[in-house]
Amino acid sequence: MATITGVRVEDVRFPTSVTADGSDAMNKDADYSAAYVVLETDAPGPDGAPLGGYGLTFTIGRGNDIVAEAARQQAVTLVGRDVDELAADMGALYRDLTADSQLRWLGPEKGVVHLSLAAVLNAVWDLVARRAGKPLWRLLVDLTPEQLVDVADLRYLSDALTRDEALALLKAQEPGRQERLAHLERTGYPVYTTSAGWLGYSDDKLRRLCQEAVDAGYQHVKLKVGADLAEDVRRLTIAREVLGPDRNLMIDANQVWDVPQAIEWMRELARFDPLWIEEPTSPDDILGHAAVRRAVAPVGVATGEHCHNRVMFKQLFQAEAIDYCQLDTGRLASVNEIVAVLLLAAKFGVPVCPHAGGVGLCEMVQHVSVLDYVAIGGDLTGRVTEYVDHLHEHFTDPVTVADRGAGTAYVLPSLPGYSTQMYEESVERFRFPDGAYWVGDTSAPGTTVRDTAVRDTSQHVPH
Amino acid sequence: MATITGVRVEDVRFPTSVTADGSDAMNKDADYSAAYVVLETDAPGPDGAPLGGYGLTFTIGRGNDIVAEAARQQAVTLVGRDVDELAADMGALYRDLTADSQLRWLGPEKGVVHLSLAAVLNAVWDLVARRAGKPLWRLLVDLTPEQLVDVADLRYLSDALTRDEALALLKAQEPGRQERLAHLERTGYPVYTTSAGWLGYSDDKLRRLCQEAVDAGYQHVKLKVGADLAEDVRRLTIAREVLGPDRNLMIDANQVWDVPQAIEWMRELARFDPLWIEEPTSPDDILGHAAVRRAVAPVGVATGEHCHNRVMFKQLFQAEAIDYCQLDTGRLASVNEIVAVLLLAAKFGVPVCPHAGGVGLCEMVQHVSVLDYVAIGGDLTGRVTEYVDHLHEHFTDPVTVADRGAGTAYVLPSLPGYSTQMYEESVERFRFPDGAYWVGDTSAPGTTVRDTAVRDTSQHVPH
Numbered sequence A, B: 001m002a003t004i005t006g007v008r009v010e011d012v013r014f015p016t017s018v019t020a021d022g023s024d025a026m027n028k029d030a031d032y033s034a035a036y037v038v039l040e041t042d043a044p045g046p047d048g049a050p051l052g053g054y055g056l057t058f059t060i061g062r063g064n065d066i067v068a069e070a071a072r073q074q075a076v077t078l079v080g081r082d083v084d085e086l087a088a089d090m091g092a093l094y095r096d097l098t099a100d101s102q103l104r105w106l107g108p109e110k111g112v113v114h115l116s117l118a119a120v121l122n123a124v125w126d127l128v129a130r131r132a133g134k135p136l137w138r139l140l141v142d143l144t145p146e147q148l149v150d151v152a153d154l155r156y157l158s159d160a161l162t163r164d165e166a167l168a169l170l171k172a173q174e175p176g177r178q179e180r181l182a183h184l185e186r187t188g189y190p191v192y193t194t195s196a197g198w199l200g201y202s203d204d205k206l207r208r209l210c211q212e213a214v215d216a217g218y219q220h221v222k223l224k225v226g227a228d229l230a231e232d233v234r235r236l237t238i239a240r241e242v243l244g245p246d247r248n249l250m251i252d253a254n255q256v257w258d259v260p261q262a263i264e265w266m267r268e269l270a271r272f273d274p275l276w277i278e279e280p281t282s283p284d285d286i287l288g289h290a291a292v293r294r295a296v297a298p299v300g301v302a303t304g305e306h307c308h309n310r311v312m313f314k315q316l317f318q319a320e321a322i323d324y325c326q327l328d329t330g331r332l333a334s335v336n337e338i339v340a341v342l343l344l345a346a347k348f349g350v351p352v353c354p355h356a357g358g359v360g361l362c363e364m365v366q367h368v369s370v371l372d373y374v375a376i377g378g379d380l381t382g383r384v385t386e387y388v389d390h391l392h393e394h395f396t397d398p399v400t401v402a403d404r405g406a407g408t409a410y411v412l413p414s415l416p417g418y419s420t421q422m423y424e425e426s427v428e429r430f431r432f433p434d435g436a437y438w439v440g441d442t443s444a445p446g447t448t449v450r451d452t453a454v455r456d457t458s459q460h461v462p463h
Helices: A064-078 A083-088 A090-098 A112-132 A136-141 A145-151 A163-173 A177-187 A203-215 A229-243 A259-272 A286-296 A310-318 A334-348 A361-376 A424-430 B064-078 B083-088 B090-098 B112-132 B136-141 B145-151 B163-187 B203-215 B229-243 B259-272 B286-296 B310-318 B334-348 B361-376 B424-430
Strands: A004-013 A033-044 A050-059 A189-197 A220-224 A248-252 A276-278 A300-303 A385-387 A401-403 A408-410 B004-013 B033-044 B050-059 B189-197 B220-224 B248-252 B276-278 B300-303 B385-387 B401-403 B408-410
Touching: A004 A064, A004 A424, A033 A064, A033 A112, A050 A064, A050 A112, A064 A090, A064 A112, A064 B064, A064 B112, A083 A090, A083 A112, A090 A112, A090 A145, A090 A334, A112 A136, A112 A334, A112 B064, A112 B112, A136 A361, A145 A163, A145 A334, A163 A334, A163 A361, A177 A189, A177 A361, A189 A203, A189 A229, A189 A248, A189 A361, A203 A220, A203 A229, A220 A229, A229 A248, A229 A259, A248 A259, A259 A276, A259 A286, A286 A300, A286 A310, A286 B286, A286 B310, A310 A334, A310 B286, A334 A361, A361 A385, A361 A408, A385 A408, B004 B064, B004 B424, B033 B064, B033 B112, B050 B064, B050 B112, B064 B090, B064 B112, B083 B090, B083 B112, B090 B112, B090 B145, B090 B334, B112 B136, B112 B334, B136 B361, B145 B163, B145 B334, B163 B189, B163 B334, B163 B361, B189 B203, B189 B229, B189 B248, B189 B361, B203 B220, B203 B229, B220 B229, B229 B248, B229 B259, B248 B259, B259 B276, B259 B286, B286 B300, B286 B310, B310 B334, B334 B361, B361 B385, B361 B408, B385 B408
Parallel strands: A189 A220, A189 A385, A220 A248, A248 A276, A276 A300, B189 B220, B189 B385, B220 B248, B248 B276, B276 B300
Antiparallel strands: A004 A033, A033 A050, A189 A408, A401 A408, B004 B033, B033 B050, B189 B408, B401 B408
């Protein structure tokens, strides 16, 4: 027996706006934040401390408290539930949590109540994997095709993918699972980096970071664009110089353009041979993305970090609107909805290159990418998962990237869970608004935070 | 001078689940609620009391506190602003309020932060109309085409509608404005009723309410469907018997079907000759609605009450997915986004039949429908606006419907504002969780609430 005895939800905010980490054409002053859910149980964990589950969704500052409150209201319904019973039917738990029609009205399946649901379900999946003593990716690839399809939320998808089709697809990938897993255990899962390309960085910093990416073995580097065309040309010229003609350069407009403007702007940027243009327009504009894609080919179109649910992804695939599916582990409703999107992507033959960065997203996407390759998509062609090198120091099981001869890659995590537990010291220090950092004590003693994100806090006025 | 001096946001919930008002295949226990925003000023109103602005968005219970908190965070930024300056450039105010990229992340433009923005902007529009001493519809139809297009949020729409096209469309309607207005002042704006058709009602109650609708002069009646096919057939048989072959019968599935299921179910229900099937599937499924529409013609497809923004409506029009546009005044970001959708609908030739019911939605949609006919769409063909007869008793300027010879219709409101002010007694009594009703005092003295929605409160355990 292991019973969920309590729930704690924290509003944790890192002052990343100080260093312009995360700055792009739409988001100029992001304070990377997490609505962080802790599920407490009465069972002992492997280290003697009680077994817990830790999950989060990512936001960029104000409103993180609103998401946290929604998560609290959803999570309290779990108190008293037995962990092993939950683990035995995670599809049923998902349906329970999404069946509250009063909360559903506030979406449905989008915005705050869907972000908060992601945080809650991420915590449950973390708990279930910890209880099983496995990293989440291994728990998932150990499921049979029937178990995996039972986990997936296939509602509203049957015009594109029936349960039988999903099952057939999973069964077809079953024979190669062990071989593909062995490959990933040798090489890791390929990544690209966005650390170089934030808009707020100077040209010198951009050049230096591009060079560091090359030196570190990256074959893909992404830059933000869309604020000013002349500046984009200047920055892409620098990046191309450093990367050379053969490495992949991706660009990301973060939704700033209308459709005709995206097409026009890309006429000017196509000469830098980008692999993809990411978020060229409103994330809701399926038909707009399809129009942009037709106009800018052979440059690819990528989107997904703001794609709010599987019904939107279904249509992006049906409309042939995207070349790369960038699903987000904090925006989709955890593994249940992610498996559905991975199945759709596999059926439509669109590579999944998950969005990451933020807070804890890298920690989660590595599990998803392993699941995709081993059990669902079964292919690495055109796949590369985002990696951003910040804020990992706040996690107890941070991502590791290494180049083992096949390019820079996520090393498969080995500890039990979803890699989503934060150090209590980090939570305490950056809890908003009462953590030591936010009350103005920028040199609080007794923390173990190795704090790259707050290097310049001496100039920061908490807000 | 009139300065906004304070903001008050209330979580008001009416216990409608007691009587099954509002029950449908998706939403079985709705407690109709409002996140209610009050803007206080230092200027005198016409009655001597200080001038205020009153706005709301509608939810169905749990989570209304979350929307209220988001509205509070958005509304407090208005304190200190001058009302006349705001009124002079409502487009700029809209851009200010939507420019918070941190809150934008929680949507963007959808879910809780968009619902709350609607409530805040509805309050500002109410305030501006009160300050001008006009009902909102008159303030809007008195704007020039240039002023009206400056109010509209046209971002992300230029592939479907440019500013110049919007302006040309408004100018083309200018000569007929006075004539159309005079027509509405004589006849009112045509309505249909949903009061008869909630799923939770017995057959006898259904038959009685249909007969009452016929007796009251309604030419359109709407029923909920989708929970059980045999029951739908039985209920539609009753309704058709009472309505006869010539009156219009609409049906509403409230999103319960997958696309293939919607098509199959409608094969059985088509024989009742429904004018439209409403919300046959996920509100996000643009391509799914288009597929259903192709399959069920000549039955029309209607949707919109959960269509979360103008970008989604743009695509519903582009994909020829709907026959009726049911925009919602609590879900779109007030007049600014509504004008954009009315312009799109006019360009694509889709009749706008706004969603109403809930709390205060009828009060708002009458203003929108007048604006549409007089200044934008310019046509009544195929138009009929929803009307539900409950909860109006809580508003200081409730809707009036009457049959003046052209069918049952909203009588044009004449008091200044957006008709969105609630009685303070109602707010006090139904404020959650501390209002007299919710603390268990179901017979609180001293209220003036004429309370159709809480007839059966003696059996109700507050939750």
